[in-house]
Amino acid sequence: MPSSESSGGSVWLRPERPPRDRQLTRERIVEVAVAVLDAEGHRGLSMRRVATELGVTAGSLYWYVHTKDDLLELALDRVLGEVRAGPGTSGWRDGLAALARSNRAMLLRHRWALSELTVRPNLGPNALALAETGLRLLESAGFAGTDLDAALAAVNDHVVGAVIAEVAWRDTLARMSGTGSGWAEQAADYLRQVAERHPTLAGRMAATGEIDVERESERRFTFGLDCLLDGLATRCATPSPS
Amino acid sequence: MPSSESSGGSVWLRPERPPRDRQLTRERIVEVAVAVLDAEGHRGLSMRRVATELGVTAGSLYWYVHTKDDLLELALDRVLGEVRAGPGTSGWRDGLAALARSNRAMLLRHRWALSELTVRPNLGPNALALAETGLRLLESAGFAGTDLDAALAAVNDHVVGAVIAEVAWRDTLARMSGTGSGWAEQAADYLRQVAERHPTLAGRMAATGEIDVERESERRFTFGLDCLLDGLATRCATPSPS
DNA sequence: ACTCCTCCTTGAACAGTGTTTAATATTCTT
DNA sequence: AAGAATATTAAACACTGTTCAAGGAGGAGT
Numbered sequence: 001m002p003s004s005e006s007s008g009g010s011v012w013l014r015p016e017r018p019p020r021d022r023q024l025t026r027e028r029i030v031e032v033a034v035a036v037l038d039a040e041g042h043r044g045l046s047m048r049r050v051a052t053e054l055g056v057t058a059g060s061l062y063w064y065v066h067t068k069d070d071l072l073e074l075a076l077d078r079v080l081g082e083v084r085a086g087p088g089t090s091g092w093r094d095g096l097a098a099l100a101r102s103n104r105a106m107l108l109r110h111r112w113a114l115s116e117l118t119v120r121p122n123l124g125p126n127a128l129a130l131a132e133t134g135l136r137l138l139e140s141a142g143f144a145g146t147d148l149d150a151a152l153a154a155v156n157d158h159v160v161g162a163v164i165a166e167v168a169w170r171d172t173l174a175r176m177s178g179t180g181s182g183w184a185e186q187a188a189d190y191l192r193q194v195a196e197r198h199p200t201l202a203g204r205m206a207a208t209g210e211i212d213v214e215r216e217s218e219r220r221f222t223f224g225l226d227c228l229l230d231g232l233a234t235r236c237a238t239p240s241p242s
Numbered sequence: 243m244p245s246s247e248s249s250g251g252s253v254w255l256r257p258e259r260p261p262r263d264r265q266l267t268r269e270r271i272v273e274v275a276v277a278v279l280d281a282e283g284h285r286g287l288s289m290r291r292v293a294t295e296l297g298v299t300a301g302s303l304y305w306y307v308h309t310k311d312d313l314l315e316l317a318l319d320r321v322l323g324e325v326r327a328g329p330g331t332s333g334w335r336d337g338l339a340a341l342a343r344s345n346r347a348m349l350l351r352h353r354w355a356l357s358e359l360t361v362r363p364n365l366g367p368n369a370l371a372l373a374e375t376g377l378r379l380l381e382s383a384g385f386a387g388t389d390l391d392a393a394l395a396a397v398n399d400h401v402v403g404a405v406i407a408e409v410a411w412r413d414t415l416a417r418m419s420g421t422g423s424g425w426a427e428q429a430a431d432y433l434r435q436v437a438e439r440h441p442t443l444a445g446r447m448a449a450t451g452e453i454d455v456e457r458e459s460e461r462r463f464t465f466g467l468d469c470l471l472d473g474l475a476t477r478c479a480t481p482s483p484s
Numbered sequence: 485a486c487t488c489c490t491c492c493t494t495g496a497a498c499a500g501t502g503t504t505t506a507a508t509a510t511t512c513t514t
Numbered sequence: 515a516a517g518a519a520t521a522t523t524a525a526a527c528a529c530t531g532t533t534c535a536a537g538g539a540g541g542a543g544t
Contacts, residue, residue, distance in 0.1 A: 024492085042361070047531065059533080060493055068531060115360045118406050119284070121414035132440035139442055146453075146461065149446055153407055154466030160406055161399025164360050172363035190254055198374035200381055204391055211388075219388065224396030227473025234472065266521085289502065301504080302522055310502060 024056065026064050030074045034110070037075060042112040045072075069120070076116045077124025082106045085133050092141035093229055099134060100159050100225055107163040114164055142237025151232055158224050166217040173213065254365055266298060268306050272316045276352070279317060284354040287314075311362070318358045319366025324348045327375050334383035335471055341376060342401050342467055349405040356406055384479025393474055400466050408459040415455065 032053050036045050047068060051058040065071045083106050086098030107113055134152045143151050176187075195202035208216070274295050278287050289310060293300040307313045325348050328340030349355055376394045385393050418429075437444035450458070 046529085048529090057494055058531085059495080062532070063492065115357055117410070118357045118360055121410045121417065123414065128436055128440055128443060132443040135442045135446060145449070146458065147465070149450065149458075150462040150465040153404070153462050154400070154469055157403025157407060157466060158396070158399050159403070161401070161403035162395065164402055165395055165399060168359070168363045172365065175363065194370055198370055200377045201370060201374040204377060207387070208391065216388065216391075220392040220395050223389070223392040224399060224470070227396055227470055227477065228466070230473040230476065231469025231471075235469065288500080290500085299523055300502085301524080304503070305521065 024054065024060060024064060026074065028054065029061060029064055029071065030078050033071055033075045034078055037112045038110055042115055045112075047071075072116055073120055073122075073124065076113055076120065076122060077126045079106060079110045079113050080122070080124065080130060081126035082109070083126075083130055085137075092137045093233065095137045096134070096155060097225060097229065099130075099137070100155055103130075103156070103159045104163055104221060107159070108166070111167050114160070114167065117160060138232075138236075141232070143232075143235075147235070151235075154228055154232070155225075158228055162217075162221045162224060166213075166221075169217070170213060254367070266296065266302060266306060268316065270296065271303060271306055271313065272320050275313055275317045276320055279354045280352055284357050287354075289313075314358055315362055315364070315366065318355055318362060318364060319368045321348060321352045321355050322364070322366065322372060323368035324351070325368075325372055327379075334379045335475065337379045338376070338397060339467060339471065341372075341379070342397055345372075345398070345401045346405055346463060349401070350408070353409055356402070356409065359402060380474075380478075383474070385474075385477075389477070393478075396470055396474070397467075400470055404459075404463045404466060408455075408463075411459070412455060 029050065032050050033045060036049055036053065040049075045068075047061055048058045050071075051061055061071070065074070083099070083102045085095060085102070089095040089098050131152070134155070135148060138148055138151050176183075191202075194205075271292065274292050275287060278291055278295065282291075287310075289303055290300040292313075293303055303313070307316070325341070325344045327337060327344070331337040331340050373394070376397070377390060380390055380393050418425075433444075433447075436447075
């Protein structure tokens with residue numbers, strides 16, 4: 001019988017067994033899982049892989065973790081714990097921006113976490129702590145009630161959306177440069193059609209061709225974030241940094 | 243040998259075979275795939291499932307589609323084709339808002355599409371057409387250069403991020419109500435700890451408990467969107483609806 | 485020291501996955 | 515009608531997550 005009875009609900013409702021002997025721990029398992037995910041990507045994670053990495057059979061893991069989904073939920077919350085609010089930030093606006101940046105940095109470090117976010121409701125302790133600090137910042141700005149929720153959600157949404165777009169962009173470039181010969185002709189055909197049908201898009205693509213993805217993604221992120229914070233500032237009681 | 247040589251690149255570079263006989267088509271396959279995805283979710287899609295749904299063996303599909311990933315790429319672009327710019331919209335701001343709303347509606351209709359967006363660069367014809375209309379709207383607002391890209395990205399990011407959050411919320415509620423007895427006690431314990439450590443979050447959760455998810459999600463979405471559009475309006479040459 | 489009992493780990497199995505490949509129909513071309 | 519090209523099948527391969535009976539191992543009780 002695995003780590004607790006009553007199989008429904010979230011992992012967080014099923015506490016870990018008290019220790020005795022153990023060469024294994026949830027801690028260690030999650031740690032290895034994150035390492036594998038970072039190294040091999042979302043597809044590279046399998047129970048057997050984590051098990052062999054720990055010198056153990058696949059079945060053993062199920063003593064500590066109900067299912068692979070639970071493991072992923074734990075892994076997700078673990079990396080969410082890496083997000084920190086900057087230390088000496090003055091005012092809600094800077095604080096929120098710092099939090100958003102830290103969040104973005106984490107998502108770029110662990111790109112698999114994005115796909116998890118879309119599939120899995122996320123109620124781990126680190127996720128909740130993160131929500132709390134965000135809420136406090138916005139509260140200090142004068143937001144309250146449902147506007148508080150909406151404001152925090154808007155910032156988080158921008159972070160998630162921006163990283164998704166950035167990762168997709170990078171992957172596209174990586175894929176295009178990673179293909180063998182004979183690719184150029186087909187691509188050229190396709191691109192010509194695109195250019196005919198979508199002139200302004202073609203213009204932007206041409207201009208974006210030689211740009212540093214890293215810097216440009218950063219720029220877009222701050223652009224959107226600034227827009228958002230401007231919009232928020234006009235809607236709260238404390239428009240200036242307090 | 244499947245639908246074309248030269249295995250690299252995107253599906254879009256590998257045109258469909260010219261027809262002859264065919265009980266199968268890319269069209270039909272993608273159509274069924276979307277139907278299965280809508281009905282059974284991301285996990286429910288398998289080559290064999292699509293095949294039997296078409297009265298055919300799994301192997302046959304590989305004559306029309308290189309891999310399952312290709313099929314998903316096609317399915318994603320197909321649903322992206324459902325997004326429409328509202329017809330009689332006046333000014334860039336309303337147009338962009340209408341586009342964002344249509345986009346959101348589509349993502350809520352096909353929730354699996356979200357997870358695909360995070361994993362798959364997306365260069366299908368419908369995706370490109372969508373980008374084009376967005377760019378045109380923002381161009382008419384006076385945006386140009388990299389600001390144009392950044393502005394469009396910001397709007398799209400908000401849509402994607404907001405739907406992710408909404409779906410996660412709904413799934414959480416669905417999961418919580420779907421669990422058997424014995425769940426309440428553990429959840430109560432966990433929630434008590436959360437409330438102690440995170441007072442303002444606890445306050446919001448209490449207030450959110452009895453709220454209609456549908457309406458509140460809608461509200462948050464428009465809140466964030468308005469913030470964003472306000473921010474954009476102050477940054478472009480055509481602040482008033484043109 | 486012996487048993488008992490609970491905790492942990494194993495190894496094998498099950499059903500299902502994506503994908504390949506040789507063999508086979510089926511249809512078009514000559 | 516012969517042959518080539520196209521389309522489909524059935525079977526196999528190497529995987530996957532998950533379950534489960536079986537067994538080893540340490541602590542508690544007597």
